[in-house]
Amino acid sequence: MTGFAVVRSGPVRYAVAERFARPRPVHGHDARPSSGEICPQLPSRLEAVMGPPLDRHPQGEDCLNLTVTTPARDTAARPVMVWFHGGGFSSGAGLMDWYDGGALAYEGDVVVVSVNYRLGALGYLCLDGLAEGNLGLYDQLEALRWVNTHIAGYGGDPADVTVFGQSAGALSIRLLMGLPEARGLFHRAILQSAPLAITARSRADAAAVGRIFTERLAVHAPGADPRTVAPAALLAAQRDTALAHRERSGSPLEPPFGPVETADAALDTQVRGMDIMYGWNADDMSAFLGEKGGAGESSEPIGPTRQMYTEPLAALGQRLVRAGARVHAYRLAWRPAGSEFGATHCVELPLLLGFRAAWRHSSMLGDTPWDEVDALGRAMRATWTGFARTGRPGTVAPPLTCREILASQP
Template sequence: MIVSTTSGRVRGRKRDGSYYFGAIPYAGASRFEKPQPVEPFSDIFDATALGTVFPQPPSRLERIMGPPLPDPEQSEDSFTVTVTTPSLTGIRPVMVWLHGGGYSSGGGSLPWYDGDALSSEGDVVVVSVNYRVGVLGYLFLDGVSEGNLGVHDQIAALEWVRENIEEFGGNPNSITVFGQSAGAHSIVNLLSSNNSHPLFHRAILQSTPRVDLNFTQAAAIENGETFARLLDEDPRTAPLSRVLDAFRSTALEFSRRSPNVVQPPFAPIAELAPVTQTFEAAPDVIVGYTRDEGSAFLRDVAGATDPERVAEKALTQNMFAEPAMELADAFTATGASVYTYRFDWTPTDDVFGATHCAELPFVLGTEQSWQASPMLGSSNWPSIDALGRRMRRHWASFAHTGSPDSSETWEKYTSAQPIGITFS
């Protein structure tokens, strides 16, 4: 299947329920430079295979999620989107996925985020985005990197969607951005950027950490200077392996002085373009979190003592539950329609509870891509998929209409009814 884009023609492939286009370039950039438009293709671009991800260390939550399967190839030239669509004709809502990973790992091209089920069941076009992570995406260092490059990448990807998605059967005037953890946090940042306001129309925020995960410029400068000292050569030309080694060393040094176990060493910077203001208007949104977010950061596979569980609950409340309600209040105050949820599902051989990331296999991905995930325990895929179909139905309905699926009650958020629905 061949589709025309602003950069040239791309070839995808047909799957059982959808058409798949992997690793379509949306931009390009040299290390520590802002993304630029893609050079036109001279030949048809082959988008039939999985894409690469930006260079990164292993995820610190691998013990929760398992390793990505297959192990992805890494490349500094991973400015790509993956598009899954039920049909190349017609016009339907678009859902753009921003992955999590603590601004340090992950990639939209990972099979974890396969959009086939959501696309085919919900009649939506699903686009997943790669953006620069870690030191490559968020270093703030005078003369080297101006910071917030990962945010610029996200905006460039959304601009590509606006300009090209109609050719994939999508409606550029009906775009829902959805993301989890750092991806959801990214959406809140995009709402504070004038550059991104016209680029999406609804949002779904899954497990958004506190907004103050953003660094002040002073703190970002300190982390950048620490990285430069540990690298001890020009970051723009240093071998990638040494850049990643210095990134890991910076993370260790940062963790020793930071009391926040969720905070990564490199993240978006507040009051620095394009994250420049507090949002005054908001789209309609779904906002939610998982019941046991904190276990992902504080619990090992041996389980947890009672005092450790108390600490986990406090982390869940402070870093995820309270911020979700604060966002719901802020969005409601702008006149937006807001729907809230809590994800309570746990596997029968529960180790981590309804942990951070636990809802991901219910929205995106396949049985094969999630088969090694410890957070799912020994639960069988049909039971996971049953709840997944319910969640995907709500997500897709929201993309179509601005409201969850009407087959079950999910009232709008009010302070008197803070959780609109639970998934268990």
């Protein structure tokens, strides 16, 4: 339960898809109730940081579902905020309690949409004759089309849509900004801790990973057709592929399955006049220091965080400004008392989304009382909803800092 005076609708099925095929929109005559499923997945690699999800949802391939949280289903035409979760393109779901939008909707008088999309091999396998890749990205595109068509019925304004996402969700937004099919479906964007160096891989590299996956699948399900084999076998092969890819790439962040490079020529024209905010957490890389390649010889997160987040995001900011976007950058330096992780990857999530019960076993919050978390969260939510409403951050208070980016500004 959100504990706020809002209306939470869903799960709502926004699209359907056959395995390894692009999504198709749900038409008005499809009256079937949503399955409530989330994409089949393995446990998150960041459970030691975030804690395990405490709510349980059925896993299955009828997973293209979303939720809508609104102050009222009326004609108020409120700003809309569409959330794309992180999880390395392999875990997570918009339906999880972590991503409940009740506080944002209530405090900011906005409509919050939280989206499931396909993950892992089901969403991002790229292999000739089997899967084209980027299916999870096309799911997100279809969700935005659903918002454009239906959100007025939930008290939202389809002409005032902000997309916001964290980590893999932020990388997805970076790609959607350059996707011609997404033109006009959103008007503002917030990218939270986007590791831009791994935004997308070449089709040749993705196909090489795809071949490793099919080899491992043949071990777990000899002779089986990937199009019909049980999801459990797909996940087993996915686990093996992740291990092989870690050795192959040497990267602690790059997932085995993720977006494939798309034509990026449209980015500079599509972002003209758009409001964009990006940022990072001061110790983002502390979540990965214990992993091979996570920080080289360093045990401190500052250098790796600068290399993986600060510098690439600054370069993107300059490109966006030159293209005619209005750009702001933020930095969050909140280090919860009693946490060994500091201002780590994901630490902003409980400040924006979810509620006390959802985050009660989260190690990254240390022993910080929830009242303190919520007080800081209220200020940060005001910043986010202010941006969604006006294109400029609302109230900004330490340990959050924010500034407008100008051309050639470092």
